[in-house]
Amino acid sequence: MKRDRALLAQGKKPEWDKRVGDKPREKICLALSLVALFLLLGAGTAGAQGPAPSAEYRVFLGMDSRLAVWIVSQLHLMFAAFVLAVPMFALVIELIGWRSKERRFDLLAHEMARLLPPAYSITAILGATLAFLLFTLYPRFMGYLADIFGPTMVIYPLFFLGETFCLYFYYYSWHRLQGNLKWAHLLLGLALNIFGTAVMFIANTWATFMMTPNGVDAAGNLISLNNAIWNLAWMPLNIHRLIANITLGALLAGAYAAYRFLTVERAEERAFYDWMGYTGNLIALFTMLFLPFAGYYFGFELFSFSATYGVTLMGGVLSWLFIIQAIVVAVLFIGAAYYAWLGLLRIPGSEPQRRWTPAFNTILIVGFMIWATPHTMAASIEESTGGFHPVLGALGVMAPKMIAVTLILVVLYASYLLYRRAGRVITVSWKDVGNAIQWGVLALTALAIIALGVYGYFAPSEVRITTSILQIVVLIAGILFTFILDVFLLRGSQAVGVVRWGTMPRRGQYVLIVLSYVIVWLMGLMGYARSAARLNWHVFGILEDTSPGAGLPSLGEVAVIVTIITLIFFLLLAISFAISAFMGRSLVSEVESQTEEEHQ
Amino acid sequence: MRADPARRPRFNLPSPVGAFLILAGAFILLKLIQPVIPGSVILLYMAFVIAGILIHITLDDGRLKRFGDFFIGAEGEGAATRAQRWGLLLVVPLALGWWAYEATRPSYAPPVEIFQRHPTAGEEILGRIKVPEWVATPAKWSPQAIAEGKALYRGNCAVCHGDNLDGEGPAAEGFRYPIRPANFRDSGTIAQLTLPYVYWRLTVGGIQNQFSSAMPAWVAPADAANATTLHTYDLTPDEAWKVIIYLYKTTGFEPRKE
């Protein structure tokens, strides 16, 4: 570090800085991003002025308007989610690195941030295309939305501009703002995150207003912009998306790390990417714990907004979509847990912990079997029992599913506790008592959750809502208590050996890659669900969709289109990763070669 | 303690055989449940079981190796092991083949139905249904209207939906496919529905439209009061509302508000 500053003082760049900033291709990237930005700003302001209220719908180049908007908006959402999430944990990891003074954290944060500039350009290009498509193809609808949300549509580009500047400065000033100036860099990262979150929240007002319009009279005239913004679904969607976006970003970063793990040749690099994949999966698993509840909260608000949502989501056209969702979510959880358990292999002395995995595995699988049990079944004529099945019907309702999902969370948390003590020897004098209390409390938590669930099963439905909330409270209390205990219990514990980063089996890396595909697909599916729930309305109950594309496609068609969107997303992401690889060799190898040079 | 291989218990099930037994056991168990579980659900459950087994085997390098080694065979292995290997290599492909045959063999059964419990009605359709004032609030339901509703229910609905409103009427068994008459005491039916929706269900029935349930249409659609079908509608709008409040009153549910 000292050497770097000395070099800088002489007007020279330190070794690792040479590759960044000097190359013409760097400038090309920057220029491209700026072009994209202005495109987007142009489209945004054009929209804010509102189009001439001529046609209701237009067709552009003969394409299917609905399909075009569907694909572009979903891709835009996915990229936006990625560039929102990555700075979040880049910042946290950078902060950890700053506090702990461990160089690898800073490297990891930088490595993640490196994915940002190209991805951000693609986000902007997609956003501009989306705005263009929407204003061209749906003039009446967008005119209406602009009437209601005019002011927010003016603020939006400003925040967006703020996000852009912070993002590029955050990345490009990484090396300059080190050492004494680190705090400035961290502040920049914080500003980036605030702007990014604000941008998402603003866009969410439009999306949720379309679902649960508020602040307008029956004819749709604006009464209160404030109420229109604070519509019923806004906060739930903000929360659900914020968390889900972190999961998404973490899993994509994990997949990137897995890919690098599989392709790099040097052991140090492999160790680094192994650790990066582990971190990504850990963040994903942690954030995923909250998603079921955030999702239920969102669904609950929709349900209370209109009976039609209740019918559509739970018994009607979308009921089968939610069964697919349950299965896909199960795959996500199981995959992430598998990777975490497999990670025990790289910890020497973790044999006692590994003994638990068969039991955990069984609970997880059985739990998800219950969770994915459909309430209404697809049955052939011989199998049909009239839509209800006495055994499956008993499992397919709320109470058993809540037991299953909460127990799954207990097991995942217990795995985490085991992971913390894998390969360590606890040294505190009260370790036996402490252990007994800890596992006893965890077992009691599980028992209480089951008892509450069983009670709720036989109780009337109002009581059942209370028992499910109590289950969550018990879960959180159990986790808090045991975690605090754990912190004291592990104080001063000794590691038996160092974690052997880089020794994760290759199958673990493939799991990470599959998981990233699965979450992107899930996101595509749920983006469709959000739109489809409105049925034939642009703005639910206020502005009807009278275009030829108003009907809902079949579920099979949806799956195909979501798959296509997922593939395009990965194609674009691969392009942006390739650009970031083009921008310089892996940072780890830079540092290693730098230290080698120093040794010579 | 397991250091000496000779000391190992003599009966040691190779892990592929164990995996197979678990799979087969789970399958048979699922098949034994009565009334039968639909094939689609069994498939779903079996996928989870397979995932669990795969996870278990691949979580440990030793386990994974032993799993693969079983199929390669080792010197000096017993006849029992060899028999198990060939048994598996025979049974598994045969089972898969049978499954493929079953799945592709022509059959004359109607296609598997994905049934929607509550067909989706547009807001504009439900919006056209005006709830009369004496129906709109439970407090205004008169005992007389409820009594009339009861008589109408007994006469028209009970054969399917049952005297107890539990979907167990004498004719109910006949409507096994794709769906039985609704059990109104279950919180999944009228408890979730609004008055206009329930009324709408009585106007559209089921058998003649895409909802393919056995429920006849009982009352003329709100915007076509003089419409006729093959038979005339059996209930007048007022009568339909009386039956509906009888359903709610008797089950103790309140209609869902908008």
Ligand code: HEM
């Ligand atoms: C159980 C665990 C759950 C997981 C892992 C999960 C995951 C996700 C993910 C990754 C997204 C994409 C986020 C985005 O678009 O930014 C999403 C969106 C969504 N989720 Fe969930 N979710 C879960 C539960 C639920 C539940 C119970 C509901 C109930 C209604 C729900 C409703 C939605 C909706 C409507 C969206 C669309 C948001 C959008 O694209 O605008 N989710 N979910």
